[in-house]
Amino acid sequence: MNAASVTPANLTITPRDRKFAREQKPTRWWNGGDAVATALYNALSATFPKGEAFFVESVRQFRDSAPDRLAEEIKGFTTQEAIHSREHAAFNKAAIEAGYELQVLEDRVAWRLDLVKSRPPIASLAATMALEHFTAILAHELLADPQHLHRAEPEAAALWRWHAIEEIEHKGVAYDTWLHATRDWPRAKRWKVKAKVMMLVTRNFIVDRTRGSLELLRQDGITGAGAVARLVWFMWVRPGMMRKIFSAWAKFFLPGFHPWNEDDRHLIARYEAEAALGRENERKVRRAA
Numbered sequence: 038m039n040a041a042s043v044t045p046a047n048l049t050i051t052p053r054d055r056k057f058a059r060e061q062k063p064t065r066w067w068n069g070g071d072a073v074a075t076a077l078y079n080a081l082s083a084t085f086p087k088g089e090a091f092f093v094e095s096v097r098q099f100r101d102s103a104p105d106r107l108a109e110e111i112k113g114f115t116t117q118e119a120i121h122s123r124e125h126a127a128f129n130k131a132a133i134e135a136g137y138e139l140q141v142l143e144d145r146v147a148w149r150l151d152l153v154k155s156r157p158p159i160a161s162l163a164a165t166m167a168l169e170h171f172t173a174i175l176a177h178e179l180l181a182d183p184q185h186l187h188r189a190e191p192e193a194a195a196l197w198r199w200h201a202i203e204e205i206e207h208k209g210v211a212y213d214t215w216l217h218a219t220r221d222w223p224r225a226k227r228w229k230v231k232a233k234v235m236m237l238v239t240r241n242f243i244v245d246r247t248r249g250s251l252e253l254l255r256q257d258g259i260t261g262a263g264a265v266a267r268l269v270w271f272m273w274v275r276p277g278m279m280r281k282i283f284s285a286w287a288k289f290f291l292p293g294f295h296p297w298n299e300d301d302r303h304l305i306a307r308y309e310a311e312a313a314l315g316r317e318n319e320r321k322v323r324r325a326a
Contacts, residue, residue: 042107042209042212042213042216042295042297043209043295043297044110044209044213045297045302048206048209048297049113050110050117050206050207050210051113051206052120053117053120053203054120055199056124057124057128057192057195057199058124058127058128058130058131058193058196061190061191062131062134063128063131063132063135063192064190065135067190067193068186068188068189068190069189070188071188072254072257072259073254073267073268073271075253076250076257076268077246077250077272079129079132079137079139079250080142080249080250080252080253082128082129083129083132083139083142083143083249084142084146084245084246085121085125086129086143087146087147088146088168089118089119089122090119091150091165092118092165092168092169092211093114093115093118095164095165095211096111096115096162098158098161099158099162099218100112100214102217103217107217110210110213111210111214113207114211117203117206121200121203124200125196125200137256138256141252142249142252145245145249149241149245159218162211163215164234164238165211166211166212166214166215166231166234167231167234167235167239168242169207169208169210170212170289170296171238171239171242171286172204172208173204173208173296174282174285174286175204175278175282176202176204177201177205177304178281178285179197179198179201179278180198180201180202181304182281184276185276185278186198198308202304202308205302205304205305206305208296208297209295209297212296228292232290235289235290247272251264251268254267254268285299
């Protein structure tokens, strides 16, 4: 392998089997009574059931040839992602019950994924590797700045924070699988492919999440230039999550990049120390096969 993993040797990927949005279902504008804030997070959630199933499939295809430690990390990754898919399916159901129609957003995700799956398996792995970096830096920002969810309903906020800590925990798995799968590639080829894939993934992520958010705002009767302006302000100015993750996104293109070049497990430890996970409600889950 001509590029090395720097995943911490003492990292443990721990699936936390929690359930949300069952008894305490989010209201229509669960994110601080703000239609725009709610629309963006709902648009993200609409992608997760299909998207995370795609991640699992993409990485699992390379598990049999992986070193023992990476193979074990892939098991933890797939278990976590399967639970995430289940919980966002429940969250999305609550959004539908609150009056939103998500099918058009889900169809867009399926169309994107079908395009990738029509290519060789390494293309799916490359897309997963790039998207997992995207989700990891979003998760970091979400946990690092409590203001992102400080006005959200507690049950919804708990879901997103729980999801975020596990995205951080397994952020190196897809990348290490990519390093292993391309271990015979020249360094220049690996960089060129991953850079192109990240640029494409970034373009599609921004376009589709913007498009999906505007569709949900349209369902709330918020349309036109005003809707666009409010969404752009929320995404890029205040609180401006997309602006705030830019430097972390750009590091992906640097020589020697690895997701674990920044060890941000302190965010997980802080969250757990605040008892936000409710450890008394956790139970061990069987690892994915």
